Amino acid sequence: MRHISVLGLGYVGLPTAAVFADSGLRVVGVDIDRKTIETISSGRAHIVEPGLDELLKKVVGNGSLRASTAVEESDVFVIAVPTPFKEGNAPDLKHVKAAASMIAPFLKRGNLIILESTSPVGATEQLAAWLSEARSDLNVPKIDGSEGDIYLAYCPERVLPGKVLREVVENDRVIGGITSKSSELAVQFYNNAVKGQCHVTNSRTAELCKLSENSFRDVNIAFANELSIISAKLGIDVYELIALTNRHPRVNILQPGTGVGGHCIAVDPWFIVDGAPKEARIIRTAREVNDDKPKWVIDQIAALALGFDNPTVACMGLAYKPNVDDLRESPSIEVVKGLSDQDVGQILVCEPFVSELPESLKKRGLKNHDVESAVASADIIAFLTAHDQFHGTLQQLQPGKKIFDACGLSR
Structure with a gap:
């Protein structure tokens, strides 16, 4: 060999x-x-x-x-x-x-x-x-x-x-x-x-092992994402909530985000559902929770936009996870598309790990901006992916700008 x-x-x-x-x-x-x-x-x-x-x-x-x-x-x-x-x-x-x-x-x-x-x-x-x-x-x-x-x-x-x-x-x-x-x-x-x-x-068994590994992650992320939505409705800081809950010696809740992306976790659980549709109830529900999270993020940003007259919204990060260029199944892209289609305002995109935006965004007339210009021009800054390049921008913000942090960047 x-x-x-x-x-x-x-x-x-x-x-x-x-x-x-x-x-x-x-x-x-x-x-x-x-x-x-x-x-x-x-x-x-x-x-x-x-x-x-x-x-x-x-x-x-x-x-x-x-x-x-x-x-x-x-x-x-x-x-x-x-x-x-x-x-x-x-x-x-x-x-x-x-x-x-x-x-x-x-x-x-x-x-x-x-x-x-x-x-x-x-x-x-x-x-x-x-x-x-x-x-x-x-x-x-x-x-x-x-x-x-x-x-x-x-x-x-x-x-x-x-x-x-x-x-x-x-x-x-x-x-x-x-x-x-x-x-x-x-x-x-x-x-x-x-x-x-x-x-x-x-x-x-090897095939189901791989699917089970990613479905386990998906179910746990869905729990965190659902907690973030519940916390927002009840006026609770979800990150403080999770930090305190995780002080229990047998609890380890993951961090919520914009949704779930990547070719594995966002896709593989559906393979189990397809093979055992009646039996895979929790796995299916977790997928639905995570697939719906970008819609909730869009609604939160749109609500912030109501306080402005045609605001500029900077969408920070397209990759499905921090510090990579992988855009596959990224929930951040779904958020950007949704904001653009709803005409929430002028949409700026900032993804430092790619040179070109995907076709689905380019056909909407969107362009990729650097971190400094996106933050400086925006009325609303939506952190969708927690890239290292975005750390520190919160301390440099001018008064009057609104922040929506979907990925825990400020934590």
Whole structure:
């Protein structure tokens, strides 16, 4: 297992490819976006992740990592493509299916295929079916435990943006092989670079494990977000409330925010709901609470705007979490769109981690502003994401400006 292909060079795939290349393996990273390939081939990352540029410069420079739009023969294929949801919050595996079609012509006996994309329960079995259909000459392993000519396993990523390079190496991994031999080979592969422990189970348990991890977070965030709405109605400072409540030795309430974003926590619980719609009652409700939080934030800002004649509203932060450029499923974007569509006033956007706003905001005529100009021009300053660059602005505000802090920046 010396030649590795990683399909999908996003927030997980690219750091994974770089880390395994740095462990001594020969890695080719595959992505359909030519601009992404050109950027990586120059030794730079197209995403913001601490330390990634330096690592890419090293592994691309010494030839252990190459980036390409074309798949080639390898010993191991790691699939790390997006898994969005379709209308009705149903999981969409079109990118996984496309990856299966791309690698199928290059498969040979003894190959190991690992699905890392967060997926609904049964996705690894579906991947096996797609590969079997594309390569009838190969005996693809079955979930009943019968071995085949190739090996398949599911191993979900468990990384936090901003700490990916460290967590790819240090975090424990859950490995669910279609067969016992598939699990055994997957453990051997990850041991090249992973220092955390590899825990072996079956593919379905590994798939639900990943979904459960993110659903646990979603449910707990929903509790905090609901508390913030209740506290506001009752005239209570939710941050003081949570701080005091957390003095209980067995209570640890999370901090509320604008909502929940990112490709994982805002999406994965719906995969459980889709698979068990009658049973997943708390998980569904948590998703609804968190999805509704941006609407509440919009209403609070709109209420502040009533005290002005055509106010200027500075929306500070678009990323779904502090100090990253990740805008996927960001509730802050939903707030900005809502304020613009309701014509609350002149909307200014400030997101220091991106050079261009997403199309959904550009088509509304919005532009990205720097921190100083946004704060100076605004009548209302809405902190939506707690970027480090925003700390200190509260002490510099001129009298008369209104503040709405949706992310606890002032705490």
